[in-house]
Amino acid sequence: MKEKQSDILIVGGGPAGMMAALLFARAGLTVAVLEKHADFFRDFRGDTVHPSTLELFHQLGLLDELLRLPHSRVDQASVHIAGRAMKVIDFGHLPVAAPYIAMMPQWDLLNFIADQARQYPGFALHMESEAVDLVRDEAGRVCGVATRGGEKWHARLVIAADGRRSVLRGEAALPLRNIGAPMDVFWFRIDKPEGHGGDVFGTVQAGRFMVMIDRGDYYQCAFLFSKGQADGVKAAGLDAFRASLRSLVPDLGAAFDGITSWDQVKTLEVALDRLERWHRPGLLVIGDAAHAMSPIAGVGINIAVQDAVTAANVLAGPMAGGEDSDPLLEEVYRRRIKPVRRMQAFQKLAQDRVVAPLLRRTRPIRKPFLILRLLNRVPLLRRLPGRIVGLGFGREDIHSPEAASPRN
Numbered sequence: 028m029k030e031k032q033s034d035i036l037i038v039g040g041g042p043a044g045m046m047a048a049l050l051f052a053r054a055g056l057t058v059a060v061l062e063k064h065a066d067f068f069r070d071f072r073g074d075t076v077h078p079s080t081l082e083l084f085h086q087l088g089l090l091d092e093l094l095r096l097p098h099s100r101v102d103q104a105s106v107h108i109a110g111r112a113m114k115v116i117d118f119g120h121l122p123v124a125a126p127y128i129a130m131m132p133q134w135d136l137l138n139f140i141a142d143q144a145r146q147y148p149g150f151a152l153h154m155e156s157e158a159v160d161l162v163r164d165e166a167g168r169v170c171g172v173a174t175r176g177g178e179k180w181h182a183r184l185v186i187a188a189d190g191r192r193s194v195l196r197g198e199a200a201l202p203l204r205n206i207g208a209p210m211d212v213f214w215f216r217i218d219k220p221e222g223h224g225g226d227v228f229g230t231v232q233a234g235r236f237m238v239m240i241d242r243g244d245y246y247q248c249a250f251l252f253s254k255g256q257a258d259g260v261k262a263a264g265l266d267a268f269r270a271s272l273r274s275l276v277p278d279l280g281a282a283f284d285g286i287t288s289w290d291q292v293k294t295l296e297v298a299l300d301r302l303e304r305w306h307r308p309g310l311l312v313i314g315d316a317a318h319a320m321s322p323i324a325g326v327g328i329n330i331a332v333q334d335a336v337t338a339a340n341v342l343a344g345p346m347a348g349g350e351d352s353d354p355l356l357e358e359v360y361r362r363r364i365k366p367v368r369r370m371q372a373f374q375k376l377a378q379d380r381v382v383a384p385l386l387r388r389t390r391p392i393r394k395p396f397l398i399l400r401l402l403n404r405v406p407l408l409r410r411l412p413g414r415i416v417g418l419g420f421g422r423e424d425i426h427s428p429e430a431a432s433p434r435n
Contacts, residue, residue, distance in 0.1 A: 035048075046332045046336065052149045058150050076130075077419075079418045096135050183309075201307070333422055337362050342359065347428065
C-alpha cells in the first residue's frame, strides 16, 4: 500500500476545502487535497458568491482577476408575486470592495482557487482520489486517511470538507443535530430568450416557488416543493409539470418546452443540520460536512468559505511554527458555531414562516404580503436583509500568515 505525507490533508475539493488549501499553502505548509471526482463540474453546486466572499478575495489581492471570469452581478433582489415585482434586498450600501452578489458557476470558482493555490510549492490537488476511512495511530489519534484506490495519506491534521454526506464525519462518530427542512428542490435548466433578464430572483404563487439563476444563455432553475412530494409531481407527468411552470412564469412559457425528460430534472433533497462537535484529535470538520445549510439566501458557499478562513486564522501560523494543532481545534469550533447557529436560525425562520406556508397555500395570492410591500416601499429597510444575506454573521477577515512566495 502506497503511503504519502503532508502537513495538512484536506478531503473534499468544494469551497471550504479549496479555500482552506489556498490559505494553508500560502502560510508555507504542505497541503494535499483529495477530491473524489474527476473535475469540479456539478450542477447541484451553488452559484452565489456573496459580498463577504468577494471581500476575502479582495484581501488576497485576487478580486479583479476573479471578476474577469464570466459572471453576472446582482445589486438587489426582487420577488415576483401577485403580478408585481417587489424589491426586497439591496446590497449597494455594504462596506466592502464589491457590494453585490457575483453569480458565477461554482466550477469556475473552484478552478480559480485551485489555480491560485498552485502558485505555492506546498499545494497538491489529487482528483479521482476518494477517502473512505480514517487512519489512526496507536493512541487512537487521527493521523490520515485511506483511499478507495489503496493509498494511505498521513498528515499532521486532516480536514474533512467532504460535503453533507461526509464519510469522514461518520467514521469519527461526531454527533449530528438534524434541524430539518420542509421542502425539496427540482434543479433544471432552460434556454434564456434573447433580451430576457433583470434582477428578479424568485417567483411566487400559492403552492409554488421558483428561483432562477442567470448563467448567460440559460437559466438554472430551482423549483421548490413540499418535502417528500417528488414522486407525486413526477407521477402527474411532464405535461402537468411544464404547465405549472408556464403559469408560474408566463413570459418564459416556450422555454419550458425544452424539458422533454425527467432525466433533465434532478432532485435535491434539502437538509438543515449541524455537528455538535467539529473535531477529534487530528481531525477538523468544516463546510457542509459540519453544517448543511438550506438553499434559502444562497449562503452555503459563503459560510463554508468562512469556516476555512477561521481555520487558517487559528491554525496556520502555529502549525507553520511547528505547534500541535489539537489544542487549537476547539477555538475554530468556538468562533464558527455561533455564526452558523444564527444563520441556520434565520433560515429555519424563513422556512417555517414563509416557505412552508406558501407551499401549503391553496388560495390565490391577491396582493404582496405586508413585509414585501414595506421593503419595496422603503429602500432603507432593504439594507437589513442585504446585510444579513450579503455579509452573514460573525465574519472574519484573513489574518493567516503569508509565508510562502508564489511561483512566478
